Amino acid sequence: MGPTVRVIRALALALALLAAAGCEAGAGADGGDAVGVIREIELVAREADVDLGTGAPVRLWTYNGAVPGPVLEADVGDELVVRFRNELPEETTIHWHGLRVPAEMDGTTMMHAAIPPGGTFEYRLPLLDAGLFWYHPHVRSDEQVERGLYGAVLVHGPDEPVTADERVLVLDDVLLAADGGLAPFSTAPQTRMLGREGDVLLVNGRADAELVLRPRERQRWRLVNAATARYFRLAAPGLGLTLIGHDGALLEAPQPVEELLLAPGERADWLVTAPGDGPAVLTLLTLPYARGHETGAGPSLPLAAIRVEGPAVAEAPALPARLAALPAIPAAAAERELRLSEAMGSGGGHGGHGGHGGSAMDVQFFINGKSWPDVPVLTAARGSIEVWTVVNESGMDHPFHLHGFTFEVLESGGVPAAFRARRDTVNIPASATVKLAVSFDGFAGSWMYHCHILEHAEVGMAGEVRVTE
Ligand code: C2O
Numbered sequence: 001m002g003p004t005v006r007v008i009r010a011l012a013l014a015l016a017l018l019a020a021a022g023c024e025a026g027a028g029a030d031g032g033d034a035v036g037v038i039r040e041i042e043l044v045a046r047e048a049d050v051d052l053g054t055g056a057p058v059r060l061w062t063y064n065g066a067v068p069g070p071v072l073e074a075d076v077g078d079e080l081v082v083r084f085r086n087e088l089p090e091e092t093t094i095h096w097h098g099l100r101v102p103a104e105m106d107g108t109t110m111m112h113a114a115i116p117p118g119g120t121f122e123y124r125l126p127l128l129d130a131g132l133f134w135y136h137p138h139v140r141s142d143e144q145v146e147r148g149l150y151g152a153v154l155v156h157g158p159d160e161p162v163t164a165d166e167r168v169l170v171l172d173d174v175l176l177a178a179d180g181g182l183a184p185f186s187t188a189p190q191t192r193m194l195g196r197e198g199d200v201l202l203v204n205g206r207a208d209a210e211l212v213l214r215p216r217e218r219q220r221w222r223l224v225n226a227a228t229a230r231y232f233r234l235a236a237p238g239l240g241l242t243l244i245g246h247d248g249a250l251l252e253a254p255q256p257v258e259e260l261l262l263a264p265g266e267r268a269d270w271l272v273t274a275p276g277d278g279p280a281v282l283t284l285l286t287l288p289y290a291r292g293h294e295t296g297a298g299p300s301l302p303l304a305a306i307r308v309e310g311p312a313v314a315e316a317p318a319l320p321a322r323l324a325a326l327p328a329i330p331a332a333a334a335e336r337e338l339r340l341s342e343a344m345g346s347g348g349g350h351g352g353h354g355g356h357g358g359s360a361m362d363v364q365f366f367i368n369g370k371s372w373p374d375v376p377v378l379t380a381a382r383g384s385i386e387v388w389t390v391v392n393e394s395g396m397d398h399p400f401h402l403h404g405f406t407f408e409v410l411e412s413g414g415v416p417a418a419f420r421a422r423r424d425t426v427n428i429p430a431s432a433t434v435k436l437a438v439s440f441d442g443f444a445g446s447w448m449y450h451c452h453i454l455e456h457a458e459v460g461m462a463g464e465v466r467v468t469e
């Protein structure tokens with residue numbers, strides 16, 4: 001019973017702190033839908049010993065001493081004010097993944113300087129959209145996120161499906177050394193190529209997470225993949241699964257699913273329904289997934305135990321046939337092609353000596369033939385729609401993420417999307433082409449797009465789109 005209680009208690013405490021902060025700042029405004037409130041929170045990035053349930057505490061980098069950091073919870077229309085202090089030994093920023101915020105609040109070093117050790121920054125974030133978002137550094141993100149710097153932002157909308165219980169599940173993996181501490185970081189070609197995958201899977205920072213439901217109970221589970229490189233192909237045999245939303249928004253209609261691929265950076269919004277015939281022990285699993293370069297041979301791995309127990313509840317009411325209405329996509333103002341590619345070998349065009357491993361130059365990733373910061377800058381008009389065709393010419397999948405805006409997938413691998421969804425991150429399978437309708441409905445400024453395998457982003461699989469008035 002310990003771990004579940006601890007997870008829930010940690011979440012409850014974070015929420016209570018937030019609520020208190022919200023009340024103070026809101027001066028009596030109580031989340032009424034007319035006027036948003038200002039929700040203030042203090043976030044401190046600092047080292048801490050964290051109990052992941054692996055036997056001994058692990059020294060990690062944290063927000064407010066915890067991994068994940070606190071769930072920042074608010075309503076659409078609120079403003080989130082985050083007073084950030086960096087107590088880490090190196091510079092950092094916070095990126096608000098999926099939130100449409102002013103570019104100078106977005107945490108990329110194109111628009112504001114990184115915050116040095118001992119420095120502070122005040123992020124002011126208007127909350128324009130409901131959904132599950134997340135926050136993480138955008139400086140040396142492969143290492144900083146792996147060290148534990150990530151947390152969820154939960155923005156409630158006015159017309160959400162109601163369930164008795166709602167959980168935010170932040171998924172991660174962590175690579176531990178024999179002594180139980182974080183394994184040293186490596187620049188070996190294999191790590192560059194596949195990204196760093198951990199050997200311990202975490203749900204809300206715990207290797208031994210348990211999820212408890214009553215028989216027949218329906219819960220809403222909102223998941224985020226915060227791992228730097230691992231793909232979670234999620235299944236929970238015995239549990240009814242219905243996808244109701246992706247990254248930043250509800251789907252138009254509920255979609256019953258058997259499993260769900262969650263690439264790094266992506267979120268999913270699920271309704272889960274427990275079986276009705278008495279107690280059961282089920283498992284949230286991640287199934288093997290081949291994402292190129294000989295991956296996918298491993299076994300299924302357990303992520304969390306699901307315990308169905310206690311007295312049965314009444315059957316949950318039927319789901320509404322319609323969850324949300326997405327407006328028709330207007331005609332595109334421009335079409336662009338982004339080609340993702342990779343190069344392997346001893347120094348590529350640099351003529352290095354053959355067969356010598358270990359250099360960062362051994363593996364390179366390109367967008368339209370160049371690596372950040374040399375990828376030609378795109379420009380787009382604020383408010384316009386563009387169709388982006390992302391062609392994956394490499395031998396592995398890449399999760400494609402755009403800052404500051406959303407898109408809909410029109411087709412993937414020549415197959416039209418089965419249903420409409422507003423996304424900010426989407427997997428581009430190896431050797432496949434994905435067409436996106438990007439909506440530049442947001443703030444002007446310089447924005448990044450990049451692969452969310454953070455090891456790839458950090459070696460240059462990133463570009464810039466400049467959005468002008
Ligand atoms: Cu979640 Cu630019 O990243």
Ligand code: CU
Binds near residue numbers: 398461
């Ligand atoms: Cu990639």
